[in-house]
Amino acid sequence: MISGMIRILVLGTFAAALLASPTFAAGGGGGGGGGGSGISTSDPYAGAYATPSTTTTQPTYPRRPGTKASKARKPNNQSSIDDPAFAAGYRVAYDTIYERNDYAVAIEQLKALGHDDHPNVANLIGYSYRKLGDYKQSQVWYERALKADPxxxxxxxxxxxxxxxxxxxxxxxxxxxxxxxxxxxxxxxxxxxxxxxxxxxxxxxxx
Known part of the structure; x- marks a missing residue:
């Protein structure tokens, strides 16, 4: 009888310890609750607290050739002339066109600059030919200017x-x-x- 009481006492102590176990209380083990995760499925942010095992790298995209930031663009997007000698010669031809209206001479001056593919130069050559009534040559040079700078x-x-x-x-x-x-x-x-x-x-x- 005494041994039976001892057996009951031991079983009771074991059961109390088992009920107090954190794993059992959290639903771990067997087929119940959160499947051993320890995160309540009623939590709308369940899983958000976990740290990813790998870091996801954001994709990078190649910059399109020839593109410029909008802030860097001039209001009328005219092409600059950086070489001082070139700029001086261009200015002479510019004045020949707009101050003297001598378009034939201006064409010679502009071609002498050796920068026929510069859009500013090609445009003024086209303009001068147009003013001389040579629309075919004028068109050729306008197209050349736009090819250099659309x-x-x-x-x-x-x-x-x-x-x-x-x-x-x-x-x-x-x-x-x-x-x-x-x-x-x-x-x-x-x-x-x-x-x-x-x-x-x-x-x-x-x-």
Whole structure:
């Protein structure tokens, strides 16, 4: 009888210890509760506290060639002339065009610079040919300027005027849209071509 009481006491002590076990209380073991994770499934953030075993690297994308930050772009996106000798010669030709209106001489001066593929140079050569009435050569040089710099807004303006003088109003409107995309509708190039488009067909253009 005494041994039976001792057996009951031992079993009771063992049962009390088992009930007090953290694993049992948390639902661990067997097929119940959280499957041994120790995280309550009622917690909406369950699993958020766990530290990932590996760090996920954010993908990187190659920068497209020729792209520039928008802040670095000039308002009219004209190409700069950094060489002092080149800049001085360009200025002489510029004055020959706009001060003296001597377009034939200006073409010689611009070609003598040795930078025919510079968009500023090619554009002014195209402009000079247009003023001399040589529309074929003018077009060649405008296209050359845009090939060197597709966003050369002054070429889009002057080439748009060329289109108007050739009766290509739809093309001139396209040029106007390109200017708007580059420098907006408040820049002088846009205003100049827009004003020319408002004039009757055949009207002599200033630029």
């Amino acid at each position: 966003n050369h807004v002054l070429t889009w303006q002057y080439y748009g005027l060329w289109q108007l003088e050739q009766g290509n109003r739809e093309q001139a409107l396209y040029h106007l849209s390109r200017i708007a995309a580059i420098c907006g509708t408040d820049c002088e190039e846009y205003k100049s071509l827009a004003a020319a488009l408002e004039k009757p067909t055949g009207t002599a253009l200033v630029y």
